[in-house]
Structure formats: structure tokens, C-alpha cells
Amino acid sequence: PGLPSPLPAYPGSPSPFPFAVDDLLRCGICFDYFSIAVIIPQCSHSYCSLCIRKFLSYKTQCPTCCVAVSESDLRTNRLLDDLVKSFNSARQQLLQLVLDAAPAPSPPA
Amino acid sequence: PGLPSPLPAYPGSPSPFPFAVDDLLRCGICFDYFSIAVIIPQCSHSYCSLCIRKFLSYKTQCPTCCVAVSESDLRTNRLLDDLVKSFNSARQQLLQLVLDAAPAPSPPA
Ligand SMILES: [Zn+2]
Ligand SMILES: [Zn+2]
Ligand SMILES: [Zn+2]
Ligand SMILES: [Zn+2]
Numbered sequence: 001p002g003l004p005s006p007l008p009a010y011p012g013s014p015s016p017f018p019f020a021v022d023d024l025l026r027c028g029i030c031f032d033y034f035s036i037a038v039i040i041p042q043c044s045h046s047y048c049s050l051c052i053r054k055f056l057s058y059k060t061q062c063p064t065c066c067v068a069v070s071e072s073d074l075r076t077n078r079l080l081d082d083l084v085k086s087f088n089s090a091r092q093q094l095l096q097l098v099l100d101a102a103p104a105p106s107p108p109a
Numbered sequence: 110p111g112l113p114s115p116l117p118a119y120p121g122s123p124s125p126f127p128f129a130v131d132d133l134l135r136c137g138i139c140f141d142y143f144s145i146a147v148i149i150p151q152c153s154h155s156y157c158s159l160c161i162r163k164f165l166s167y168k169t170q171c172p173t174c175c176v177a178v179s180e181s182d183l184r185t186n187r188l189l190d191d192l193v194k195s196f197n198s199a200r201q202q203l204l205q206l207v208l209d210a211a212p213a214p215s216p217p218a
Contacts, residue, residue: 020195021130024188041150041184075150079133083192086129094203101210 025084027051028064033088037080043067046077134193136160137173142197146189152176155186 027034029051036049045064047055053071055063062069136143138160145158154173156164162180164172171178 021192021199024192024195039148039150039184039186041148044185044187046188075148076153077148077186077188078153079155079186080188083130083133086133090130097207098210101207 021087025080025087029055033084034077034080035084037077037084038074039077040067040069040073041075042069042073046080049074049076130196134189134196138164142193143186143189144193146186146193147183148186149176149178149182150184151178151182155189158183158185 025033027037027048028045029047032048034046034048037046038049038052039046040052040062043062043065045062047063052063052074056069056071060068060070134142136146136157137154138156141157143155143157146155147158147161148155149161149171152171152174154171156172161172161183165178165180169177169179
């Protein structure tokens, strides 16, 4: 037993922001946040521009659903880049809120 | 003077989740969260499917950047729907965390 923690533990989560939003903003090829996101219009899957271009040079299909894709099909999905930026700054703000809201440790009586 | 509040005030923000992510997940036509999001591949702007189809029946261009668009150009942007769902559930979780972390009001001594 011990003092109640202000945040529940999220095993395996490296960030203080454990929500699924984090996963959704990651590229299925590099597993990092989207960097210059592009969408494959025929299947609606999105990847980093560089990641999918590298993949397509090896195999001309979507790595998730295997639909046929050529590089000229790719279109930017700019909103995802904006969301990654805002999400990262929201995470910083959230961490600060949690730190500010947590009671300061009191010395033993 | 008074007790420090666990959350700063965000004037005009109806939700406890004041970050820009919220704005980015809203359709520029109805200003609500995306509902069946579609992307205009030629300009990368996204809207609710119904909102942009209604708009295109009146004027065949993107309401934000005025590029020429026909209904057959539209492609689903499914990740945005998933993000809206996750974001809304994250908001609920965040509210709960903040409520749990806030010290219970103590009676006057
Ligand atoms: Zn990637
Ligand atoms: Zn796909
Ligand atoms: Zn709309
Ligand atoms: Zn546009």
C-alpha cells in the first residue's frame, strides 16, 4: 500500500497520454508519428510519405490491405500532420496540468 | 485570492479539453466533429460526407480553397472518423482523471 497516485499506471505506455489517439496518429510502416502524411485514395490508408514511397519501390501495393497502388496515386493528408503537431503539444500541456494538480509530497510527521 | 484551481480557465471553451486537436477534428462546413469524413484529393481538405455533397450540389468547388471538385473526386478519410471516436473517449477519460486528481473540498475549520 502507499499513497494513491494521481494517475493510474499504463503498463507499456511510454507517454503520460495513454489514449488510442496516440496509436492512430502513427504510421503503420515505421510506427512513429506521421511525417508528411499521404493517403492512398483507393483504400483510405495513410502513411508517412517516405515510408510508403520506399515500400512501393519494393512492392506496388498497400502494406495493410494489399490493394494495388502506384506512387502517382498518393495524395497528401495534411490534416494528419497538423493533428500530430497539436497532439504533441496537447500532451505537453496535459502533463503540466497533471503535475500542477498533483499534491506536493509532504514530509513524514 | 482563493484556493488554486486544478485546471486553468479556458474562456469560451465548452469542454475540459481545450487543445487545438479539438478544432482540427471539426468539419469546416458544419463545425461539428467529422461524421463520415471524406477528403478532396486535389487539395487535401476534408469534410463530412453529407456536408460536402450538399455543398457541391450548389457549387462545384472546395469551400475552403475554391479548387474545382466534383462528387466523384471525394474519397473516404476513415482515420479521421477513428480519431473523432478516440478523441471523444480520451476527453471523457481526461475529465475523470482531473476529477479524481482534484483534492476533495474540506469543510471550513
Ligand atoms: Zn512512417
Ligand atoms: Zn490500404
Ligand atoms: Zn460537416
Ligand atoms: Zn480545398
